[in-house]
Amino acid sequence: MNFVVNGLILGSIIALGAIGLSLTTAILNFYNFAHGASLLLGAYMGYTVLHSFLPRLGLEGSTFPYLSFGFPMIIAIVGSMILTAGIVILIDRFVYKPLRDRGSGPLILGMSSLFMALMIRNLVRTIWGPDIHYYSHQIQMSRTLPFGIKVTPDQLFIIGFTIILVVLTQLFLKNTKMGQAMRAASDNLDLAMVTGIDTEKVVIWTWGIGTALAAVAGVLYGINVQLRPMMGWYFLLPLFCAVIIGGEGNFYGAMAGGLTVGLAQEVGTPLLQSLFDSLNLTVSMTGYKPAIAFILMVVVLLVRSYREE
Amino acid sequence: MKTIFGLLTPTDGTVILNDEDIGGLKPNQIVRKNMSYVPQTSNIFTSLTVLENLNMGAFIREDDYSDRIREIFQIFPKLEGYKKQYAGKLSGGEQQMVAMGRALMLEPTVLLLDEPSAGLAPNLVDMILDKVKGINETGVALLIVEQNAKDVLEISDRGYVLAMGRKEYQDTGQGLLENDEVGELYLGG
Numbered sequence: 001m002n003f004v005v006n007g008l009i010l011g012s013i014i015a016l017g018a019i020g021l022s023l024t025t026a027i028l029n030f031y032n033f034a035h036g037a038s039l040l041l042g043a044y045m046g047y048t049v050l051h052s053f054l055p056r057l058g059l060e061g062s063t064f065p066y067l068s069f070g071f072p073m074i075i076a077i078v079g080s081m082i083l084t085a086g087i088v089i090l091i092d093r094f095v096y097k098p099l100r101d102r103g104s105g106p107l108i109l110g111m112s113s114l115f116m117a118l119m120i121r122n123l124v125r126t127i128w129g130p131d132i133h134y135y136s137h138q139i140q141m142s143r144t145l146p147f148g149i150k151v152t153p154d155q156l157f158i159i160g161f162t163i164i165l166v167v168l169t170q171l172f173l174k175n176t177k178m179g180q181a182m183r184a185a186s187d188n189l190d191l192a193m194v195t196g197i198d199t200e201k202v203v204i205w206t207w208g209i210g211t212a213l214a215a216v217a218g219v220l221y222g223i224n225v226q227l228r229p230m231m232g233w234y235f236l237l238p239l240f241c242a243v244i245i246g247g248e249g250n251f252y253g254a255m256a257g258g259l260t261v262g263l264a265q266e267v268g269t270p271l272l273q274s275l276f277d278s279l280n281l282t283v284s285m286t287g288y289k290p291a292i293a294f295i296l297m298v299v300v301l302l303v304r305s306y307r308e309e
Numbered sequence: 310m311k312t313i314f315g316l317l318t319p320t321d322g323t324v325i326l327n328d329e330d331i332g333g334l335k336p337n338q339i340v341r342k343n344m345s346y347v348p349q350t351s352n353i354f355t356s357l358t359v360l361e362n363l364n365m366g367a368f369i370r371e372d373d374y375s376d377r378i379r380e381i382f383q384i385f386p387k388l389e390g391y392k393k394q395y396a397g398k399l400s401g402g403e404q405q406m407v408a409m410g411r412a413l414m415l416e417p418t419v420l421l422l423d424e425p426s427a428g429l430a431p432n433l434v435d436m437i438l439d440k441v442k443g444i445n446e447t448g449v450a451l452l453i454v455e456q457n458a459k460d461v462l463e464i465s466d467r468g469y470v471l472a473m474g475r476k477e478y479q480d481t482g483q484g485l486l487e488n489d490e491v492g493e494l495y496l497g498g
Contacts, residue, residue, distance in 0.1 A: 177364065180357065184365045187354045194314055194348065195411065196340035196369045250356075 002150055005265045009155050009224060012162035016217035017235060018242035018254040019169060020210025024248025027185035027206050028096070035214060035239060037120035038088055040232030041200050042215025044128050044223040046073075053079070060257045066153035068136040069223065076135075084215035091116060092207050099201075103216035119233070126230040129154025133227040135219075158220045165216060169209065173251060178205050186249035219236060238265065238292050241297040242286060261293050268292045283309035310423050310454055314346040326419065344413035349423040349454075352408035355397025358485060359388055362396050362407050366414030374414065381410040402433035409440065411422060415450075420444065423452045426460070439462060443488050459496055462486050470495055 021035045054072045063070040095116065099109055140152040173179040177203075185192040185202045193199055219233065239260045246253025269292065274287040276296055313324050315336045322333040326342055336346075345366075354362050363381060365430045367374045368388040382389040382484060385406040390397060396407050403424055425441065426434040436458065442464050444450055465482030468490050470491055478491050485491050 177368070180361050180364055181368060184354045184361075186359055188351055190316070191348065191351060191354065192347045192365070194316065194340070195365050196337050196415065197365060198337060198368070207396045284335045 001147055003264065003270055004154070004263065006149050007148055007263035007266035008157055010257070010264070010266055011259035012159055012239050012259075013217045013221050013224070014235070014242050014262050015255045015258025016213045016220070017239045018258040019166075019251060020213045021239050021245045022246060022248055022250060023182065023186055023206050023210050025243060027182065027203060027306075028100075028109070029189070030113070030192065031240070033110060033114040033167035033236065034088075034091075034120065035113075035210075036232035036234075037117040037235035038084060038211045038232070039218035039221065039235050040124055040229065041087065042080045042084045043119055043227050043231065044124050044133075044218075045083045046076045046214065046219040046222060047128070047133055047135065047227055049079035049083075050076040051285040063138075067157055068138045068140050068154050073135065073223075077216055077272035078211035080215045080219055085211040088211040089204055089207050092203065097203075114189075117236075119298065121229055121232060128227075128229075130229060131226055132172055133222075139274040154223055158224055161216070161220065166212065169213065170251065172209070178202070181247075182206055182209075182292030183251075225251050237297075238262070238293045240274065241293040241300075244297055261296065264296050265289045265292050272277075310346070310421055310452075313452075314421060315428060337367065338371075341428065342416060343415070343417050344419040344421065345415055345417040346421040347408045347412045347423060347425065349427055353396045353411065357396060358393050359396050359399070359407055359410075360392040362411050363414055366411035370415065377414055377416065378394060381413055384440065385410055401429055402438050403410060405429065405433075405437055405441070409444070413444065419450045419452065422451060422455075424455055426457045427455070434460060459486065470488075 017039055021032060024032050024035070028094075032042055050072055054075060056114065095112055096109060099112060105277075140154055142150040142152045144150055172188055181192070181197050181202050183204060183250070184195070184197060185206075189199065192202070217235075218231070221235075230291045242257035242261045243254055244257070245256030246255070266289075269289050272292075273283075276283045278286065310324065311359075312319050315331075315338070317460055322332075323330050324338055331339055331342060334342075335337065337394070354365060360378070362485055363378055367377065369387070369411075386487055387403060388406055388410060391403065393434045393464050396404060399407065409420075409422070409425075429437060439453060441453070445464075453461055453465070458468075461480040464487055468476040468478075468480060468482045468485040470485065478485060478488065480488060
């Protein structure tokens, strides 16, 4: 039962990341391999705001009841969203936009995003060091809920915060002009252009919203586990898997895909482990978690029916 | 038609609208010149509701355009009942109405229609062409590319026959219909 809770937590984090990736894939028509790096950057930006900026303003130390962090963490999350989104929008202006204007295809854009991912990862390693970081060194006791579910208050916060953000994003996409334009552009970019929608503005908003959500996902992962320079890279496969399962540009699809991948990884691993154990095979499954996402993606690609364009 | 609307760059010739050369302008600049375009295929946002499609048609409008939406629903009364429906769930004829409604949101003086009757059942073709005539009577000039030439020529003031990209015949709609040569070569007798 606890695997399910772990799956939901990981799934929430993947879902937040996948929403942004799904939107950029559909609107910009390339696979942004640097989206994992947005999670990474978000997590470390949060760390810097929390441990470098806020203490100078005298904001530190206080914690919410039960949680391992307090109000400064909320400021750190918001700060990380703004900073990370700003950096990625700048990258778009200086790297992807010139390429788009020159008519570069998805392959060129995808490859340059791969280089951006490597650059960001190594910059993070240079600036913050290769060691593992934690937002808080406090050890949290997990509490036992009905049905024997063990969960820490932090983990409940992660799920709750994700739900709030998903609802807010959905309201934005549904009820604002820019949100509707983002959906329109991801539905049919050519038509969006002939309709007069300012697609460049839509692109900036898409990067902004998608990256801000990824930044939160990075911080939430940091709260739940730890911060390390490779975390963005490890998220890339589950993120793409979630987007492909959910369908590019599909908001609910990305969410459902994220939860599916998270659950499959956390529930599938122990299930396969016990299967191998019962067959007396000495295989340790823990290293193969991402493989489950990969297998899932391959199965979906094989089974899914394709829309004709 | 794609060239007129700035999706393709003209290699030769000029595109003139109201004495202004608009050749080479981008689509989002052209819509500000009071010209709208309904592409032949994928001309609606399928994952948006009918109302959202109309909102997108008015994307560049900063003013309150609720009156315009009411007018569109007067032209296409059927759409009002479906305004909260996803446009992709509507029938072909209804989708064509959404597409034209979307293009009319900017109150264009010129409307480009690319094969408005393509893929529609014959009775729907008549209905759509009726609407086209109605739109024209409200003072909108229409430029229509159509394979189903007979029906459209009947309601056209002017007609042009293009063959291999060159203009072969030019006359009033009625004139082309009565032209024996055009009839034999292009309209199937």
